[in-house]
Amino acid sequence: MRDIAKMAVIGSGVMGGGIAAQAANAGVPVLLFDVTRDVAAAAVARLLTAEPAPFMLPANARLLTPCGIRDDMALLEGCGWIVEAVVEKLDVKQDLYKQIERFRAPGSIVSSNTSTIPLAALTAGAPEAFKTNFLVTHFFNPPRYMRLLEIVAGPNTDRQAVDTVCHFADHALGKSIVHCKDRPGFIANRLGCYWMQAAITEAFAQGMSVEEADAVMGKPFGIPKTGIFGLADLVGIDLLPQVNASLAAALEKDDLFHAVNVPLPFLDKMIADGLTGRKGKGGFYRINRAQGKRKETIGLVSGEYRPWRGVSLDETTPLLRQDSAHGRYARAVMLKTLAYASLLVGDAADDTASIDAAMRLGYNWTWGPFELIDRIGIANFRTMAERQGLPLAPVLKSGDGPLYRGRSALSLDGNYKPLTRSPGIVLLEDVKRNGPALLSNGSASLWDLGDGVACFELTTKMNTFDAEAFALLSRSIDFIPKNHKALVIYSDAANFSGGVNLNWLLAEANGPDEFEALAKLGQDRFKKLKYAPFPAVAAAAGLALGGGCELLLHCSGIQAHAESYIGLVEASVGILPAWGGCGEMILRMRNNPWAPKGPMPALLRAFELLTMSTVSKSAAHARELGFLRSGDGITMNRGRLLADAKAKALALAKNYKAPEKPSFALPGPSAATALGLAAESFVRLGKASAHDLAVAKAIATVLSGGDTDSTLPLTEEAMLALERREVLKLAASPLTQARIRHVLDTGKPLRN
Numbered sequence: 032m033r034d035i036a037k038m039a040v041i042g043s044g045v046m047g048g049g050i051a052a053q054a055a056n057a058g059v060p061v062l063l064f065d066v067t068r069d070v071a072a073a074a075v076a077r078l079l080t081a082e083p084a085p086f087m088l089p090a091n092a093r094l095l096t097p098c099g100i101r102d103d104m105a106l107l108e109g110c111g112w113i114v115e116a117v118v119e120k121l122d123v124k125q126d127l128y129k130q131i132e133r134f135r136a137p138g139s140i141v142s143s144n145t146s147t148i149p150l151a152a153l154t155a156g157a158p159e160a161f162k163t164n165f166l167v168t169h170f171f172n173p174p175r176y177m178r179l180l181e182i183v184a185g186p187n188t189d190r191q192a193v194d195t196v197c198h199f200a201d202h203a204l205g206k207s208i209v210h211c212k213d214r215p216g217f218i219a220n221r222l223g224c225y226w227m228q229a230a231i232t233e234a235f236a237q238g239m240s241v242e243e244a245d246a247v248m249g250k251p252f253g254i255p256k257t258g259i260f261g262l263a264d265l266v267g268i269d270l271l272p273q274v275n276a277s278l279a280a281a282l283e284k285d286d287l288f289h290a291v292n293v294p295l296p297f298l299d300k301m302i303a304d305g306l307t308g309r310k311g312k313g314g315f316y317r318i319n320r321a322q323g324k325r326k327e328t329i330g331l332v333s334g335e336y337r338p339w340r341g342v343s344l345d346e347t348t349p350l351l352r353q354d355s356a357h358g359r360y361a362r363a364v365m366l367k368t369l370a371y372a373s374l375l376v377g378d379a380a381d382d383t384a385s386i387d388a389a390m391r392l393g394y395n396w397t398w399g400p401f402e403l404i405d406r407i408g409i410a411n412f413r414t415m416a417e418r419q420g421l422p423l424a425p426v427l428k429s430g431d432g433p434l435y436r437g438r439s440a441l442s443l444d445g446n447y448k449p450l451t452r453s454p455g456i457v458l459l460e461d462v463k464r465n466g467p468a469l470l471s472n473g474s475a476s477l478w479d480l481g482d483g484v485a486c487f488e489l490t491t492k493m494n495t496f497d498a499e500a501f502a503l504l505s506r507s508i509d510f511i512p513k514n515h516k517a518l519v520i521y522s523d524a525a526n527f528s529g530g531v532n533l534n535w536l537l538a539e540a541n542g543p544d545e546f547e548a549l550a551k552l553g554q555d556r557f558k559k560l561k562y563a564p565f566p567a568v569a570a571a572a573g574l575a576l577g578g579g580c581e582l583l584l585h586c587s588g589i590q591a592h593a594e595s596y597i598g599l600v601e602a603s604v605g606i607l608p609a610w611g612g613c614g615e616m617i618l619r620m621r622n623n624p625w626a627p628k629g630p631m632p633a634l635l636r637a638f639e640l641l642t643m644s645t646v647s648k649s650a651a652h653a654r655e656l657g658f659l660r661s662g663d664g665i666t667m668n669r670g671r672l673l674a675d676a677k678a679k680a681l682a683l684a685k686n687y688k689a690p691e692k693p694s695f696a697l698p699g700p701s702a703a704t705a706l707g708l709a710a711e712s713f714v715r716l717g718k719a720s721a722h723d724l725a726v727a728k729a730i731a732t733v734l735s736g737g738d739t740d741s742t743l744p745l746t747e748e749a750m751l752a753l754e755r756r757e758v759l760k761l762a763a764s765p766l767t768q769a770r771i772r773h774v775l776d777t778g779k780p781l782r783n
């Protein structure tokens with residue numbers, strides 16, 4: 032394995048800029064090249080304002096050095112990996128490779144981010160030394176957020192070069208690697224472009240509306256709700272004909288892609304009119320600001336925009352069997368797409384699992400094409416596909432057994448082969464195959480991770496807390512010391528925890544006594560976890576909000592996925608953190624190396640976080656905000672989170688001692704008044720409502736220790752009682768209740 036201490040990215044556009052930013056997020060210095068240094072510098076400035084943010088912390092931009100290809104190529108000598116991400120033109124890329132070859136250090140690796148050009152074409156005529164160190168690394172847009180990295184190695188590529196890039200991309204950049212054969216469009220775009228093109232042409236042919244097509248091509252197949260037209264808007268409608276043309280030029284004449292790649296004059300006109308999607312004047316969808324931000328769609332016959340109409344599908348019969356317009360559309364597009372996917376086995380990919388992984392990771396499909404076929408039933412699928420005269424690959428032709436059995440996949444020779452993951456990539460789904468849960472109820476389970484570590488998994492919607500979740504947490508804490516020495520809190524779901532289940536809160540908290548009992552329940556359970564005789568490590572990923580954040584704060588350690596969005600957002604529903612979160616946040620701030628020193632600045636930071644319901648924009652940001660402590664870890668690759676959290680738990684378990692109870696030296700009412708005044712100025716500026724002020728004052732009271740005499744420290748119990756007292760007052764307010772109902776009804780906060 033070679034060292035990649037420094038990188039170069041050439042081409043500072045959409046992809047090059049994003050790849051460079053992700054390397055900076057991993058702490059790696061990057062030389063970012065473009066035609067001139069100024070163009071590259073402008074790209075860095077653009078990255079700082081782009082949405083979704085390419086940088087996990089704005090300060091990471093300092094790791095990028097803008098360079099120009101005329102003046103700075105000599106600097107390539109210091110780079111272990113050089114990524115080419117210039118325009119998709121073979122001659123431009125090959126010209127550049129000649130220059131790179133003059134300046135790069137021997138043994139350095141060069142890769143292209145091409146989306147369609149085969150490696151063989153890119154390296155044609157290149158010297159041997161270049162070929163042995165060259166591969167294709169195809170990132171997806173946006174590179175920070177899309178987990179797929181397709182890798183193609185040529186026949187001459189040195190194994191060590193491939194291993195080096197794979198290791199770095201996996202561990203440092205957090206990517207999931209799918210190895211592809213050297214075929215046009217590799218895997219995801221080859222199939223993805225086919226699917227999009229088939230779906231768009233069929234929508235026109237069958238007279239579907241944009242909304243109908245997207246409703247069919249979305250949820251029923253586990254595809255993101257952008258569906259087909261929404262996705263086209265997202266990637267840029269102008270890119271579609273370019274990528275399609277490039278694919279068509281590279282694919283053999285008998286490839287079935289050509290049958291769907293028909294001219295679409297409607298799209299050509301949209302592009303000519305500047306209707307290129309989200310980046311343009313509008314796309315298949317647009318927000319009409321002149322009409323009070325009305326959502327509109329384009330009519331596929333009229334070409335005129337009209338108000339968006341929601342489509343509800345009959346989900347009772349599987350769509351593929353429905354004798355309806357939607358069913359016909361679904362069959363026309365999906366059967367064709369899945370059949371085409373089967374033809375890519377052995378052509379674009381070695382196996383079905385690579386194709387499934389590529390579509391899950393590159394197009395955010397919940398199930399890859401072969402997982403979809405298993406859901407449909409292979410015999411069923413075959414009958415329907417053959418009825419349409421679709422050619423199927425041998426892997427689908429024989430047998431009626433599923434394509435997947437547990438962690439084994441049917442291979443071309445008709446045998447099931449076990450699927451392996453790289454060492455350190457473990458999902459709870461793998462653990463679950465080893466045997467039943469140690470404990471389980473309707474809201475959570477406890478699993479055995481081996482080596483004396485147990486895993487508490489929330490299984491509710493958004494991993495929210497309700498009575499059963501708390502009950503299982505409590506039982507788990509009693510159970511663990513018998514046979515285990517540490518606990519990890521983790522689930523394979525996208526989000527760590529959305530906090531309290533608000534439905535449960537509303538149903539249970541009928542009066543002040545019940546509400547107080549709920550607050551007490553959460554406090555008791557989380558303190559039981561904090562003072563347990565074993566360490567607990569929270570493996571955060573995605574959202575950890577409100578009570579979910581409080582759960583994190585009570586763990587002995589946190590191992591957070593780089594994409595962790597952590598915050599105490601109770602104020603947004605008119606309450607305050609009352610499961611011990613206020614006290615824990617004060618302790619965090621006191622010890623936070625980032626926070627300004629002294630009791631008042633620390634208090635002010637906590638007050639700001641809580642009143643503004645600040646949510647971190649990454650794990651690195653969560654560390655800056657003080658949710659993560661210096662000893663807490665960050666994992667770039669989501670697939671490595673569980674193993675990393677387990678390792679952390681085992682490290683903490685050596686000579687583990689539960690923490691001592693803290694005491695709180697807090698400034699008392701004068702500080703609460705000062706914080707309240709600060710909040711009042713926001714009301715005067717119109718930035719906060721009267722109820723926001725009431726919430727802020729309650730938070731200020733708790734954080735400053737209530738009526739405490741500043742010379743006398745408060746116990747943890749006193750802090751918890753204070754949290755309960757103040758939250759109870761807020762919960763009684765109709766304005767708070769309206770906020771909670773609004774979130775339940777709309778999923779969005781209410782500013783009242």
Ligand code: NAI
Nearest residue numbers: 042043044045046047065066116117118119144145146172
């Ligand atoms: P872009 O047009 O946004 O950026 C290309 C950049 O390269 C521009 O800043 C341009 O000034 C610069 N450039 C052109 N010739 C150069 C040269 N000789 N030396 C230095 N810089 C040069 O293009 P984008 O979208 O970033 O695409 C780059 C590559 O990534 C292409 O090969 C494309 O096929 C591939 N790709 C694009 C994806 C996308 O979604 N945009 C996704 C995956 C791959």
